[in-house]
Amino acid sequence: QLYGRTDPSWETLLSASGGVNNTRFFTSISDRQESGIVVNTGARRTGGRINLDQTLGTKWTVSGGLDVTRNFFQRGIGGNDNSGTSPIYTFGYSPAIVDLQSKGADGRYIRMPFNGGGSGTSNPFEVFRDVVNTESVWRQAGNLRANFSALSTAHNSVQLSFLAGMDRFQQEGYQYAPNYLQFEPADNFLGTANQLNASSYQYNQGVNAVWTYSAGNKWLTSLTTSVGGSYENQTFNSYQIRGRGLLPTVKVPVGAQDIAVTNGKNEFRDQSYYVNEQILALEEKLALNIGVRADRSSANGDREKFYQFPKFSASYRFVKPFTDKIDEIKFRAAKGKSGNRPRYADRDILYANGGIIGGSASLVSNGLLGNAGIKPETMNETEFGADMTFLGSRLSLEVTRYERKITDLLLTFPLPPSSGLGNQIINGGQLSVQGNEAVLSAVPYRSNSVEWSTRIIYNANVQRTDFIPVPAFAVPGSFGATYGRNRIQANTRSTMIWGNAPFCANNTSCDSPIFDSNPVHTTTFNNDITWKRLTFSVLADWRNGGAVSNMTNNLFDEGGQSRDYVEKGADRYATFDGGDIRPYLQSGTYVKIREVNLNLQAPDSWASKVPGARSLRFNLSGRNLALFSKYWSFDPEFNNFGNTNFNRFIDLAPFPSSRQFFFSVDVGF
Secondary structure, eight states: OOSOOOOOOEEEEEEEEEEETTEEEEEEEEEEEEEOSSTTOEEEEEEEEEEEEEEETTTEEEEEEEEEEEEEEEOOOOSOOSSSOSHHHHHTTSOTTSOTTOBOTTSOBOOOOOOOSSSOOOOHHHHHHHOEEEEEEEEEEEEEEEEEEEEEOSSEEEEEEEEEEEEEEEEEEEEEEOTTSTTGGGGTOSOEEEEEEEEEEEEEEEEEEEEEEEOOSSSEEEEEEEEEEEEEEEEEEEEEEEEESOOTTOOSSTTOSEEEEEEEEEEEEEEEEEEEEEEEETTTTEEEEEEEEEEEETTSSSTTOOEEEEEEEEEEEEESOSSTTEEEEEEEEEEEEEEEOOOTTTTOOOEEEEEEETTEEEEEEOSEEOOTTOOOEEEEEEEEEEEEEETTTTEEEEEEEEEEEEESOEEEEEOOGGGTOOEEEEEOOEEEEEEEEEEEEEEEEEOSSEEEEEEEEEEEEEEEEEEOSSOOEEOSSSOOTTTOBOEEOTTEETTEEEEEESOSGGGOOEEEEEEEOSOSEEEEEEEEEEETTEEEEEEEEEEEOOEEEEHHHHHHHHTTOOTTIIIIIHHHHHHHHTTOOGGGEEEOOEEEEEEEEEEEEOOHHHHTTSTTOOEEEEEEEEEEEEEEOOOSSSOTTOOTTOSOSSOOOEEOSOOOOOOEEEEEEEEEO
């Protein structure tokens, strides 16, 4: 069994807080070590944090903090590779009668006798034993805040503040595959080493002024005026060197037969100003908020221009209307605009590396043409809803209707072939999202020793492409119409899966919209039961609908190794092979028990048995405990391309998720 490792994980956390006179502090150190479910996998996080707060006289307060962490990962191998290194990919073509854990006389694992779906194959047990795949990340984050109370009277107060922060990380990744592994000859080079280093530095600073006028009467409670500005700088630098064709025991890329080097840098400089006014009136029943923010960025075509993003919100509370059973009803509405800056170099007309010509480096026209007039994408959001509480706050309901319209999309426009260029970045088009949210909170039972509270969160939305000024196009980053992908086309849902299906004339197969990858709704259930010092809580998620492209199922059917191959798998693959992908677009409906916690706040008499202790708490928890679904593969939440905006429905040879159990003891001094 490859994914059967159950070694324990450990976490230690020590924190302290206190102070003297006008100085307060908080500090903590932590160390967490997790064992992976496969040999040579796992993670460790070590960190330290310190915060200081100092009051200077009656007007000044200064605070600062520093957080330093180091993360070390030994990642497993999974997903699509087409080289036979991903275990799930390989298992799809390997009959169970072959014992891949057996070894030959030389002590090495046996060779994988079957190959399919890629350029090579390998024995997963040998891969996880001998392949090195590590990543180390150091991160430092600091902040400094200074507040000055310029004015403080019965009706007026003025607060001035300065805030600065920095965030820096250094990442180092290393991969090594020795030359004797079975998949290594597939690229005609034996042995591979790869070194990736990246660093990022971000700092920001801002000034703010807040004037609060407290009228102190029932008609006008307060007026709060806020003004301020900020500046932010972000830089990123990465380089990678990969070497193929290594001598035995050599584990660095230098000296390899084939060396590839990549390097990337970018920098953003952003500046903003804002002004905001908040009004509380009619005994704090009426709240009005209006403001505007102006941003400019080095990524915009016009770097000097400030783009304005206004916002407005209003709410009114009705206290105990109609009956004492209703505590409060609040109606609210909001409308606002925000921006998303262009990507790095979208504004620039770039050259590309033309390689070596006549012994010298050369430049050629880049296939992607920048746009000197590029500007931010803009999101316009309108929201309205109501919040209601009943029965002495034992029951509450929040309902919201929202609509988001994203305009001036950053799109790639195809240029005429006669131009010698491929595409140009432009602004244009509109995407929209309409959705509903509801939150129900209740305390169904309460007594002197027992309380049960529950919270249900519901969300549903529909996403559409309203119009675009370019021809319809398939979203990049997919496996094409053979397995399904999103498509941006006017007047259609942008979450629809387009792929090959017999929807054209004479039942011929063609690229067509088939199913929606967006679920009908997602609902979260959170329940807490407290009995004296004992608390029991359960968190569960329900996703209803939403199609998933189950390429993992496709792999196992193609290799004849699916658990239901005789009953259903052979027919599924025959349909797919005939140009119809629908058998592998499967429902992603599930109910998942996310987390279960059992917490005991020990009596003081127990804590007193620990020298100097004031409190003692025990906690037992489990995560990913159960999944109820008809989905064929491991988990319908998996996405081969990570956290992307589109094509978030592709399941291909994933690294299985783990079920985790935790036991902790917290001692307070």
